[in-house]
Each structure stands twice: as C-alpha cells, then as structure tokens.
Amino acid sequence: xxxxxxxxxTPRSFSGSGLACRRGGRLVFTGLAFGVAPGGALVLRGPxxxxxTTLLRLMAGLTPSTAxxxxxxxxxIDDPEAHAAHLRFITHLDAIKPAFTVxxxxxxxxxxxxxxxxxxxxxxAVAAFDLTRLAAFPARLLSAGQRHRLALARLLVAPAPxxxxxxxxxxxxxxxxxxxxxxxxxxxxxxxxxxxxxxxxTFVDGGETLDLGVFTPKTAVHWSxxxxxxxx
Amino acid sequence: MSVFSALLARDLKLALRQSADSMTVxxxxxxxxxxxxxxxxxxxxxLARIAGGVLWVTALLAALLSLDRLFTVDYEDGTLDQLxxxxxxxxxVVLAKVTAHWLTTGVPLIIMSPxxxxxxHLPAQGYAPMMLALLLGTPTVSLVGAVGAxxxxxxxxxxxxxxxxxxxxxxxxxxFGTASVEAVITGVETNGPLLILAGFxxxxxxxxxxxxxxxxxxxxE
Numbered sequence: 001x002x003x004x005x006x007x008x009x010t011p012r013s014f015s016g017s018g019l020a021c022r023r024g025g026r027l028v029f030t031g032l033a034f035g036v037a038p039g040g041a042l043v044l045r046g047p048x049x050x051x052x053t054t055l056l057r058l059m060a061g062l063t064p065s066t067a068x069x070x071x072x073x074x075x076x077i078d079d080p081e082a083h084a085a086h087l088r089f090i091t092h093l094d095a096i097k098p099a100f101t102v103x104x105x106x107x108x109x110x111x112x113x114x115x116x117x118x119x120x121x122x123x124x125a126v127a128a129f130d131l132t133r134l135a136a137f138p139a140r141l142l143s144a145g146q147r148h149r150l151a152l153a154r155l156l157v158a159p160a161p162x163x164x165x166x167x168x169x170x171x172x173x174x175x176x177x178x179x180x181x182x183x184x185x186x187x188x189x190x191x192x193x194x195x196x197x198x199x200x201x202t203f204v205d206g207g208e209t210l211d212l213g214v215f216t217p218k219t220a221v222h223w224s225x226x227x228x229x230x231x232x
Numbered sequence: 233m234s235v236f237s238a239l240l241a242r243d244l245k246l247a248l249r250q251s252a253d254s255m256t257v258x259x260x261x262x263x264x265x266x267x268x269x270x271x272x273x274x275x276x277x278x279l280a281r282i283a284g285g286v287l288w289v290t291a292l293l294a295a296l297l298s299l300d301r302l303f304t305v306d307y308e309d310g311t312l313d314q315l316x317x318x319x320x321x322x323x324x325v326v327l328a329k330v331t332a333h334w335l336t337t338g339v340p341l342i343i344m345s346p347x348x349x350x351x352x353h354l355p356a357q358g359y360a361p362m363m364l365a366l367l368l369g370t371p372t373v374s375l376v377g378a379v380g381a382x383x384x385x386x387x388x389x390x391x392x393x394x395x396x397x398x399x400x401x402x403x404x405x406x407x408f409g410t411a412s413v414e415a416v417i418t419g420v421e422t423n424g425p426l427l428i429l430a431g432f433x434x435x436x437x438x439x440x441x442x443x444x445x446x447x448x449x450x451x452x453e
Contacts (some may be wrong), residue, residue, distance in 0.1 A: 060317060062452050085319030093310025097242075099249040108242045112318055115234030 009086075009161045011038030011191035012073045014059075019068035021054055028054050029215035030071040032068070036193045038161075041184070041207030044197040050212040053092075053196035056164045060089045060194065092170075096149040098140030102131050102150055105139055106157050113158035125156035129179050145171045152180060155187075163187060165196045169203065177203055235320035236328045243332030253301065261294035264405040274286045276353040283352035284362060284413030285406075291341050291366065292373060292402050298337045299377040299398070300391040307347060307451060308386050318451050322445035330441070331377045338370035357411050361422045367413040368429040369405045375433075375440035376401050382447035386391060 015035035020156050021028045028051035036042050044052045057063040059070060061080045069076045070083075077083045096105055098107055106125055107117045129149040134142065139150065148171045155163055163184070168175055181203035185193050247254055268335050269279060270429035306312040345366055346359055354362065380398035384390035411419050 043246075060313075062316060063311060064453070081319055081321060084317040087317065089313065089317055091310050093308075093313070095310040095314050097246060097309075099246060103247075108238065109314070111241070112235055112236040115238075141236055 007028065009159055009191070012161065013037045013040075014070070014072055014162055014193055016059065016070045017057065017068055019070075020066045021051065021058055021063065021064045022062075023054060023095075027066075027217045029212060030067070030217060032211065032215045034210055036162075036195060036208075038191040038193065041188060041194045041196065041204045041209050043204055044195065045209055045211060046212030046216075050099075050216055052212055053166055056091075056166050056195065056197055057211065060084070060087060060164055062089075067128070086160055086223070087164055088155050088158075088160045089164045089166075090151055090168055091157065091166050094147050095154075096139045096142075096147055096150055099138065101136050101138055102126065102142070103135045104204075105150060106153055109154050110157040111159075122157060125153045128156055128183055129153045129176065145176065147172060148172060149176055149179075152183070152197045156183060159179045159190075161192050163194045165191065165198075167198055168196060169198055169200060181205075234321075235318050238323050239315070239325060239328035240332050243329060246334065247332065247336040253286065253298070254336045254340060257294050257298045257337050258344050260297055261290055261341055261344060264290040264293060266351055267312045269351055279353045280355055283349060283354040285357065285410045285444055286352060286415075287349060287354075287362065288365075288369075288406050291370070292399070293343070294341060294387075294433045295337055295370070295373045295377060296398065298333065299381045300394060302333055302378060302381040303385055303448065303451075304381075304390070310387075312448065313452055319443055321439035322448060323403070324415060326378060326382075326444040326448070330374050330444075333378070334371055334374040338366075338374055341370065342366045348371075351378045355417055357416050361426065362413045362415045364426055365409045368426060368433055369409045372405050372429070372432045372436040373402065374393060375436035378444045379440050379447060382451065385448070386452040405429065408432070411452055 002185070002232075013036060017033040019032040020030040032055070033041060044055060046052055054063060058065050061070075061077070061083050070088070071077060071163075074081075100108070103122065105124065106122055110122055111117050123132070123135075126132055131149055131153060134146065139147065142150065152168060168180055172180065184203055185205065188194060194204060194207070196207070208225055265286060268282070272278060272282070303312065306315065316322060318325060342363055345363060346395045349359060349362060377394075377398050380394045380401075382399065387393055408425040408428045412422050412429065415422040415425060
C-alpha cells in the first residue's frame with residue numbers, strides 16, 4: 001500500500017475499457033470505455049437510471065464489474081486497497097457524525113487517511129468551503145447545504161489523485177459552487193483528476209463528457225441502484 | 233495501523249458522547265438479571281445454583297442489543313463506503329470496530345457482573361472464575377456478533393434476524409462460561425472450561441474479522 005504523506009502525488013492516467021455492469025439482473029451499461037489523463041476531468045451525463053452512480057461506485061471498486069477492467073497508466077488494477085488509497089469518493093450520503101463538531105468530523109478522516117491530524121491543513125480545508133465560522137459547532141446543527149460542504153471538505157484533508165464526485169452540486173448555493181469549482185481547478189492544476197456525475201457541471205472547465213445513455217442496452221427498462229438509493 | 237487507531241479512537245469518542253447507548257446495555261443486563269430473584273423466590277441455595285447460567289444468558293442478550301448498531305449507523309450515513317475505501321485491509325477496519333464494541337459493552341458488563349452476582353447469592357469462590365470467564369468469553373461474543381451484524385445490513389428488521397443468526401452460535405460460549413462458574417461451586421477444577429473459552433476467543437479472532445469483511449463488501453456493493 002503506497003500512501004504518500006506529502007502534498008502531491010505522481011501523475012498517472014486512469015482508464016477503463018469494455019466495462020459492463022449488471023444490477024438486479026438488468027444490464028445497466030455495456031461496452032463502456034473511458035480515460036482521464038492527469039489534470040483531466042470527465043463529466044458523466046445521462047438520464048436518471050442510466051448508471052452514473054453505478055459507474056462511479058464501480059470506478060471506486062465498491063461495485064464489481066461484470067466485464068472489463070479499470071487501469072492506472074494502462075496497468076489493470078489488481079489490489080483494490082491500493083486503488084482505494086488513490087481516490088476520494090463523494091457520494092449522496094455525507095458520512096457525517098452528528099455528535100462531532102465540524103473540525104472533529106474532518107479530523108477523523110484526516111487521521112484515517114494520513115495517520116495524524118495536521119491542524120494547519122485541517123483549518124485550510126475548513127476555510128476552503130467557508131465553514132470556519134461553524135468549525136466548533138456540532139454537525140447535527142448544520143443545514144443540508146452546510147453538511148454537504150463539510151462532506152466536500154473531506155476532499156482536501158488528504159491528497160489523492162482521483163476525485164469521484166456524485167452530484168456534488170446538490171444543495172449548494174452559488175458561492176459554495178464557486179468554492180467547489182476553485183477546489184477542482186486547484187486539484188487539476190496539481191495533476192489531479194476529477195470524474196463528476198452531474199446534470200449541470202458548471203464547476204468543471206473544459207472536461208470531456210461521457211453520455212451514459214449511449215451504453216444503455218436499448219431493450220431495458222430504466223431502473224437502477226440510483227433510483228433505489230434516492231428513495232432511502 | 234493508523235486506520236486501526238484512528239477508527240478505534242473515533243468509536244470510543246462517539247460512545248463517550250452518546251454514553252446513553254452503552255448505559256442502556258448495562259441497564260438491561262442489570263434489570264434482566266434482577267428479575268430472576270423476583271421470579272424464582274429468595275431461596276439462596278436455588279439462586280446460587282443458577283447464578284452462573286443466569287448471568288451468562290442475560291449478558292449475551294444485553295450484548296445482542298448493542299450488536300444491532302455495530303455497523304448500521306455507519307452503513308446508513310455512508311461512512312461504511314468510506315471505510316471500505318480507506319486503503320487499509322478491511323479486516324483491520326472490522327477489528328477496530330469490534331475492539332471498540334467490546335470496550336464499550338463487554339467491559340462494562342464484566343465490571344457490573346459482581347454486583348449482580350451478589351443479588352443471586354453467588355458463593356464467594358465463584359466471583360473470580362465468573363469474571364475471568366466473562367473476560368475470555370465476551371471478545372468471542374463481539375467477534376461472532378460482528379459477522380451477524382454485517383450479514384443483516386440493509387435488511388428490514390435486521391435486529392430480529394440478527395438474534396436468530398447469532399444466538400445459536402453463542403451456545404458453546406454459554407456452556408463453557410457457565411461450566412467454569414459451576415465447576416468452582418461444586419469443587420471441581422475450573423481451568424478446563426476457561427481454557428476452552430480462551431480457545432474460542434483465539435478461533436474467533438482468526439476467523440471472524442475476515443468473514444465480517446466479506447459480508448461488509450457484499451453490503452456496500
């Protein structure tokens with residue numbers, strides 16, 4: 001397991017080819033290929049149920065693919081734990097403990113990923129999403145948008161080359177969207193990569209777009225994990 | 233190791249903030265045990281005879297109450313996804329969670345047990361083997377329970393299913409836990425049952441984290 005303790009990482013490209021995924025007996029997508037170069041961005045589009053969340057979970061290594069493989073610099077991934085150490089995944093769920101303060105929530109992730117809590121970096125992550133004023137408040141008092149900002153601040157507490165973001169703009173106001181756009185731009189400037197599932201990806205400049213609708217088998221009914229999760 | 237210590241520290245801190253959760257388990261243990269003298273009557277020799285078994289059964293049921301929450305909260309708020317992606321081996325993550333569970337429920341039960349043994353008229357020479365048996369048996373209870381707790385993630389009425397899955401697996405621990413208390417009362421050597429309990433703990437420690445990790449991977453799929 002390679003985990004670098006300093007602020008940067010070796011730029012490597014991330015790609016996948018021939019990917020297919022079957023959920024609940026239905027083929028969500030098939031024959032899907034993508035590639036992201038260091039500093040690049042990929043925007044996943046497609047109607048509800050086209051498998052954007054499924055693809056992101058597959059890229060993270062949570063959901064196994066039915067066919068195809070993911071690769072770093074064209075070397076297929078064989079160690080899921082090493083792969084996981086190279087990515088940060090922002091899901092619909094914010095993974096926040098209501099009993100902890102904003103700082104404690106972020107401090108936990110920092111100690112988990114970096115083995116120690118570095119107060120200066122922690123304060124920077126809190127400030128990047130305008131949470132400084134709330135830093136000492138318990139997370140249970142936060143609004144939906146503030147909780148989401150706290151979840152996004154997790155991206156900044158420990159560096160990782162690949163960011164997977166599932167609808168990161170939800171519940172964010174205009175200034176927070178700008179904070180997110182700035183964080184993404186800074187990440188890409190360092191050679192980081194971003195893959196975003198979004199209907200309106202205003203926070204990614206000049207990224208490539210992957211339309212998942214193209215890879216949906218035409219006979220299938222539109223249903224997926226995404227719609228199932230939305231009900232919970 | 234940073235993942236183990238970070239997660240253990242977080243879970244202990246959470247348990248301290250929400251200490252009502254641990255208190256409920258200990259309170260259940262106390263109330264359920266105290267019901268027996270009321271139900272059976274105050275005859276000291278009858279109570280002394282069943283004390284070991286009663287304490288073990290109520291301790292198992294109390295532990296079961298808390299197992300329900302072992303992974304559920306992390307599963308529901310998305311933390312589990314992030315823990316699977318922590319970059320550390322998942323059995324290590326499981327071991328941290330189980331250690332925290334044992335420290336916040338197993339240990340309070342062990343500390344509470346002599347007080348409750350008093351209400352059951354446990355003979356004086358029974359206290360040491362009873363606490364030793366609990367000390368050796370409760371880690372197995374947490375480890376085996378974690379497998380069940382991970383398997384029922386995402387199911388409705390997981391708590392009931394969990395007890396059906398896990399309670400039968402606790403029978404060996406119950407038999408030898410009770411035996412170590414009874415042995416000393418009847419004047420037999422107690423080392424045998426205690427050694428077997430230690431053996432169970434080692435077996436559970438080597439197998440359960442991996443089984444739990446496999447079940448958690450299924451849950452986050």
